[in-house]
Amino acid sequence: MGYPTLEPATMGAIPSPYPRNFRPSAEGRRSAIPWKEGLVTTSPGRSDIRSTIAALAIAALTVAGVATLLPAAPPAEAAVQAAGVEDEGAGCAVPSLPDAGSLPSVAKLPDPFTRLNGTRISSTADWPCRREEIKRLAEKFVYGEKPAKPAGVTGTVSSTGITVNVSHNGKSASFSAKVELPAGTGPFPAVVVLGGFGADTAAIKAAGAAVINYDPYAVGKEGTPRSAKQGAFYSVYGSSSSTGLLMAWAWGVSRIIDVIEQSGGGILRADATGVTGCSRFGKGAFVIGAFDQRIALTMPIESGSAGVPIFRGIPGEGAQSLSSAYGEQPWLGDAFGPFTGSPARLPVDTHEMVAMVAPRGLFIMDNPHIANLGPRSASVAALGGAEVYRALGAGADITYWSDVQDGTHCANRPEWRTPLQQNIQKFLLRTGTAAGAMRISSRAAGNLAEWRDWTTPVLTSTPPTSTPPSPSPSAPSPSAPSPSAPSPSAPGPTDPPPSSPAPGAGCSATVSVNQWAGGFVATVKVTAGSSPINGWTVGLTLPAGAAVTSSWNADRTGSGGAVRFSNVSYNGKLGAGQATEFGFQGTGTAGALGPACSSA
Known part of the structure; x- marks a missing residue:
């Protein structure tokens, strides 16, 4: 498929993130652009984090079609911080992963709380290793492997740009990114904006964060066959690498963070990095945040198929098909091919990628007006992942917002400006305590109850001292206080029935x-x-x-x-x-x- 060329003010000329039926305006995607139905959418770590997440405010419920505000975190408590390492579960012992040919077809979403050995986690201290299992499954069956930090990573950070030089096993590559600083005196937190298309950069800088303009195509180029991939990642790991572009882009951002860490923190803060992108770059932002725990705030926008929407829900929603998303560009790993027609055989789904971000900040922005983007399936992914946030005591740190009036793809919407800046203040500047919200539009509201047969456990905040729980899922004990409310998509048996209509004047x-x-x-x-x-x-x-x-x-x-x-x-x-x-x-x-x- 061909792509129009757009020249964002913050980048050089790069291919647009839009599908071919879109022609963004020169005003930056703010004009009304009709969606043509039927066309394809492109669209070992810190130990103190355990006690921190246990002290956070409880999550709120999500009700389809309305906004549910989550309780604010107590003023004395800071937001959950990003981990100081790329993968804090790297030292976990992970059992052998299943073979693709042996995977059964399971219509319901996999239980994010059940380990590969069939037991369920019971403590927040269990989450890093359970997360590592999900990570390995996602790498094997969905995205391809994300290599660990290369042997050599060097570079520079200035007030206008970042350079990255990588060497590994006799191979090397380089790429760069532009930097825009906000007003004031640094060092500044920063938001990596993929391809010049993501959350409103003016709002980001107004909130006090720098913008890092990252060209993903310098690391993983689109328009190449899977057997001859190009870009900095593939220069180091081989053009026939089975790793898809989304994971290659994630690797590139991780190397940028490496360089910021080495720079001494005079200009940019290494412990306060966010990421955002829209459409195909929204897919990238989602994967970047899930696979690097140094990312404090992840903000994907309208990511569509291969992004946030659950794979299992895409065929029934009329979104861009998985085979189309897999074939349009090598976004997903080569191993995903056999699952394009049978996503129910996948041992993971995107609600678990949402969960991989927990307990860090996550702000998912979506468009309910375009079915091809899979917004209903995206809301299910958010609801499913939010169950992990709740169990970790960090329910106030996830936001999903599809309740917007403008249906233009990748528009900068006024509804998102305040929560965007609140998330930046909370997770990057660490000056705010605003709780997350679930604003799911009634136009595209998914029902998590239809997609799960597992319950959300009450996790203790101390390491387990007894044998692991039995493989069978168990509901929280009625006598134990629940850390948060049950999911509104799965009402409890004591919920009062809807009332009868009350007559009134008209x-x-x-x-x-x-x-x-x-x-x-x-x-x-x-x-x-x-x-x-x-x-x-x-x-x-x-x-x-x-x-x-x-x-x-x-x-x-x-x-x-x-x-x-x-x-x-x-x-x-x-x-x-x-x-x-x-x-x-x-x-x-x-x-x-x-x-x-x-x-x-």
């Missing part, structure tokens, strides 16, 4: 509740009657001891007892029979809520 309201010990999330659907309405108000009464802590898509009056919600500017006008949703999170027990709706 509108009705129904409510569904996900309840857990000590809290709940409610989703309220407002439906216009036989005539259009220009506004609505919903009143309900909370039982004693219950209180609203946050709400979204509505203005609120009161927090306990009689509470009233009214429309905001963009969801008040409803045509006859049309509906909108708002939600709120509370403490205590919701009980059987009876909403009453009145219209204007």
Whole structure:
């Protein structure tokens, strides 16, 4: 497939990350560009981290179609920091990996908490070695191997650029990246932006972080056959290497971090690096963050097939097929080929790659308007990976945001600017405590309950002192306090049923509740009657001891007892029979809520 050529202001002329049916505008992808349906989308380490993650705020629930704000971390606690090494599980003993020919077809997502030997982890101290197992599986069956740090890595860091020189086993390669510093005095944290296309660079610099403009094609070039790959990575490891471009790009960023570490930290901080990219570069950013634990903040955007969306969900969603993604470019490793038509045979899936980032910062930005990008499958991956974040006590450190109005591919959306800067402040500057959020658009909301048959364990924060648990999954003990709420996509048996519609003047309201010990999330659907309405108000009464802590898509009056919600500017006008949703999170027990709706 051919690609248009674009010349970003921050890079030289490089092929665009867009599929061939897109023609980005000169204004930087902000103009409305129609999506043509039917076309293909391109689209041993620190020990103290264990005690840190145990002290973080609990995760919140995710409700399809609405925003659920996660509880903020206590002000006295800093965000989880990146590990000081590329792979803190490198010293773990990993059992023999299965052979491709022996893999059974399993429709459900693999259990991220179950080891290769069939036992389940029981402590946060177990996670590094379990993560290493997932890493090895992903390398063998999905991306190809990411070699460890080469024998020789040298380079320079200046206020305008970074040079990288690599030598290994008699072979060498070099590449460079441009640097843009923010205002102020360094040393600065930095965000690596792949190919000039990622999160808003102006917003990144305004938040106080530098931008490293990284050309992935200098490390792994597109448009080459799998048997003759080109770029710095393949100059060192051979043009016929079975490692795909995404992992080659990840290797390149790891070598940039090596050079920053060696530079003395006068300009850029080696302990505060983020990564972002959109479309094919979103795929790259996702893999980079998963496979280098020195990355403090990972921010993929609209990554599509071969990116965040679960492989198992892509065929049923109408996203770019796996065979197309595998064949379009050698993004994925050569070993992935046999799985393009049978992803259920994969012993890993992308929810586990999301989990590989845990407990570090992760901000996934997605587009619900383009089915070819697989946003529904991406939300399932985020929900599945968030279960690991919750179990590690770091649920407040993951954000998934697809609730956006503009459907243009790779646009800089206003909805993302605030959470982008909050994530930079929290994970790179370490001055913020804003909790993550799950803002899943109702246009493309996945249901994790449909994809898993495993439960999320309560992990202790100390190393296990007894024999490993049995191979069978077990739910948290009812007598043990849960560190966080159960997934809203898998409601518990005690959840109250949705209420019946309450008649009102021109509108009705129904409510569904996900309840857990000590809290709940409610989703309220407002439906216009036989005539259009220009506004609505919903009143309900909370039982004693219950209180609203946050709400979204509505203005609120009161927090306990009689509470009233009214429309905001963009969801008040409803045509006859049309509906909108708002939600709120509370403490205590919701009980059987009876909403009453009145219209204007």
